[in-house]
Amino acid sequence: MTVFLSQSFTGISIGAVLLLIALGLSLTFGQMGVINMAHGEFIMAGAYTTYVLQQSIGGAGVSLLLSLPLAFLVAGAMGVLLEWLLIRHLYARPLDTLLVTWGVSLFLQQLARDIFGAPNVQVRAPEWLTGNVRLIGGEHPFTLAHNRIFILALALAALVSLALTLRVSPLGRRIRAVVQHRDLAEASGIATARVDRVTFFIGSGLAGLAGVALTLVGPIGPTMGTNLIIDAFLVVVVGGIGRLRGAVIAAFALGVLQAVVEYSATVSVAKVTVLVGIVAFLQWRPQGISTLRTRSLV
Amino acid sequence: MTATTRPDAATAAGPAATSPRRARWRAPLGFALGALLLFAVAPAVLSDFRLSLLAKYLCFAIVAIGISLAWGRGGMLTLGQGLFFGLGGYAMAMHLKLADAGPGQLPDFMLLYGDSDTLPWWWAPFASPAVALAGVVLLPAALAVLIGYFVFRRRVRGAYFAILSQALAFAFSLLLIGQQATTGGTNGLTNFQGFFGYSLLDPVNKRMIYFLIAGVLLGLMALTRQIFLSRYGELLVAVRDSEERVRFLGYDPTLVKLFAYVYSAVMAGMAGALFVPAVGIISPALIGVVPSIEFLIGAAIGGRASLPGAALGAIAVAWAQTTLSEEFPAGWTYFQALLFIVVVAFLPGGLASLGRLLPRRPRLRSRRAPGADPEPEPDPREAPARSGPATAAASSSTTTAKEAGA
Numbered sequence: 231m232t233v234f235l236s237q238s239f240t241g242i243s244i245g246a247v248l249l250l251i252a253l254g255l256s257l258t259f260g261q262m263g264v265i266n267m268a269h270g271e272f273i274m275a276g277a278y279t280t281y282v283l284q285q286s287i288g289g290a291g292v293s294l295l296l297s298l299p300l301a302f303l304v305a306g307a308m309g310v311l312l313e314w315l316l317i318r319h320l321y322a323r324p325l326d327t328l329l330v331t332w333g334v335s336l337f338l339q340q341l342a343r344d345i346f347g348a349p350n351v352q353v354r355a356p357e358w359l360t361g362n363v364r365l366i367g368g369e370h371p372f373t374l375a376h377n378r379i380f381i382l383a384l385a386l387a388a389l390v391s392l393a394l395t396l397r398v399s400p401l402g403r404r405i406r407a408v409v410q411h412r413d414l415a416e417a418s419g420i421a422t423a424r425v426d427r428v429t430f431f432i433g434s435g436l437a438g439l440a441g442v443a444l445t446l447v448g449p450i451g452p453t454m455g456t457n458l459i460i461d462a463f464l465v466v467v468v469g470g471i472g473r474l475r476g477a478v479i480a481a482f483a484l485g486v487l488q489a490v491v492e493y494s495a496t497v498s499v500a501k502v503t504v505l506v507g508i509v510a511f512l513q514w515r516p517q518g519i520s521t522l523r524t525r526s527l528v
Numbered sequence: 529m530t531a532t533t534r535p536d537a538a539t540a541a542g543p544a545a546t547s548p549r550r551a552r553w554r555a556p557l558g559f560a561l562g563a564l565l566l567f568a569v570a571p572a573v574l575s576d577f578r579l580s581l582l583a584k585y586l587c588f589a590i591v592a593i594g595i596s597l598a599w600g601r602g603g604m605l606t607l608g609q610g611l612f613f614g615l616g617g618y619a620m621a622m623h624l625k626l627a628d629a630g631p632g633q634l635p636d637f638m639l640l641y642g643d644s645d646t647l648p649w650w651w652a653p654f655a656s657p658a659v660a661l662a663g664v665v666l667l668p669a670a671l672a673v674l675i676g677y678f679v680f681r682r683r684v685r686g687a688y689f690a691i692l693s694q695a696l697a698f699a700f701s702l703l704l705i706g707q708q709a710t711t712g713g714t715n716g717l718t719n720f721q722g723f724f725g726y727s728l729l730d731p732v733n734k735r736m737i738y739f740l741i742a743g744v745l746l747g748l749m750a751l752t753r754q755i756f757l758s759r760y761g762e763l764l765v766a767v768r769d770s771e772e773r774v775r776f777l778g779y780d781p782t783l784v785k786l787f788a789y790v791y792s793a794v795m796a797g798m799a800g801a802l803f804v805p806a807v808g809i810i811s812p813a814l815i816g817v818v819p820s821i822e823f824l825i826g827a828a829i830g831g832r833a834s835l836p837g838a839a840l841g842a843i844a845v846a847w848a849q850t851t852l853s854e855e856f857p858a859g860w861t862y863f864q865a866l867l868f869i870v871v872v873a874f875l876p877g878g879l880a881s882l883g884r885l886l887p888r889r890p891r892l893r894s895r896r897a898p899g900a901d902p903e904p905e906p907d908p909r910e911a912p913a914r915s916g917p918a919t920a921a922a923s924s925s926t927t928t929a930k931e932a933g934a
Binding site: 259263265316319320323324325326328329330332333334336337339340343344456460463464466467496497498499501502505508509512513516 | 603605607675678679681682683684686687688690691692694695696698699702703705706707817818821824828858861862864865866868869872873874876
């Protein structure tokens, strides 16, 4: 029982990281129809930001907290640059965007390899994030690791701020308008190109935050983004586009499913199970969990 | 900026757009030239080592042909061809391993990692050469039918389809790594001694394998060209450009797309099977996410919708990878990434479209002139093409239709 609980909690924290990554993807995919394969490298950029900051400042706690806004800015700036240089020329061709951004991701990985070296590096976790909270004692204890709680809190904070931004701020209103009907939004005087850029900034910044979170649970390497990006895309596919709710449900569902099956079988069997589950799910709901209803044919 | 959800159909260029009169001799001539180069020039000029490298590139070209049908003509971005390449490759490799070991014996790697001394049940059938050869074609086909039917039936397409197919390749490579005792794990299957009774250590036999691969490539190119020009080929382009219209015309796009997907899967499977004797290894690193995208790079750079473009692109990119990455490993990655970005972003028809973009402009204008277009019935492909950003590229697919009808 406690083993199951622990696995579920691990799954929830995996889901939290997936959520941070998928929120950005879901935003850009929902609004612009853009599949950004370089999103994984923005995660990497966030993680390396944390690493560089810790190397230059020293204090693990201070550098971690400072790296949160900094990683958001660094990854966000990279996102805006990518949007401005390449993606805005490709809005009518989503599949080509996917390929082009994959080329960008290849480029950024090699860049990271040249700057930081091919081997993985580690970030020291601050003391207040080591250790755990013991909920059930005894022979099979159920404990919550501090760093995983921190990741969960970070993801929830990001989710809440994003939801609030979308719901109440003028910027959020503009973003929602563009997602729902781009032409009408533009006709109403919204500078859609600027909204696109801001959305890209936020989405990429969230990937940077995910990178910071990942430094707490694993090593940092040039290819760390590639392994996560596929899972994050699956979250977007299952969650449906245009709404946050679907992404949230899908991220946690996939995280928990992965962790629980992984415990009872192996990693590879877990992956295959999750995939078969997704194909089956898409039979039932091809548009994902939640979707914007429109009257268009396609 | 306006239609963000529109498929990128209009941008994918059609085949070499020539007048029917020129096309009549162009294809057989190109075919003959290719055959001459592959069967006479290359074996005479290249050393045994270079020739076996060329054999490897030709395998990639076979995959690229399948991709050009499914992606270039069908608009399905098959990001997971490694899955089918791997199925074909492993089916062949398992047979070669069992044949090397001899009847009733276990393959060498199983003695090393294995915890049991009996052959797993799913290995046993591959001892028969007929089953193995059938498996090379039928395994990818069956899996592609299964995946494709369920995915296309529910109209999962575009980026959703691309991501799903990529995830499948990812999962397959993980599965192989996880089952080291029965699949060889990360090391894959290697050290093959013989190929249907011929020793693979003999350079003469290695040359024969090259000729086999070259023959298969040319044969498949001819077959695929016929598919491109057939009524089915037209229908596939129509589905790519406007799936809903085709549905309203009474066709079932699911079946149209399914055939192209299965065909490209079988191509990849056959390429994988030929890759094994030519290169001497099949491993998860050759079929995962990155190699799956690399299969696309060649087709994209050469010209996704052009048959010779895709094949030559695949060969050229693989060749450049070997020669350039030997000397500048880091520089090659940057170069490959930049080339890929520039070609896909700014030349979606690939290098194959370079030559004809410029001289075609004037003729386009004259076709648009009032009264100059004698076509009696409206072409369903014309309308979406006009709204697209690359009208020149898209309208060349209209020319295909006329070519085929002529």
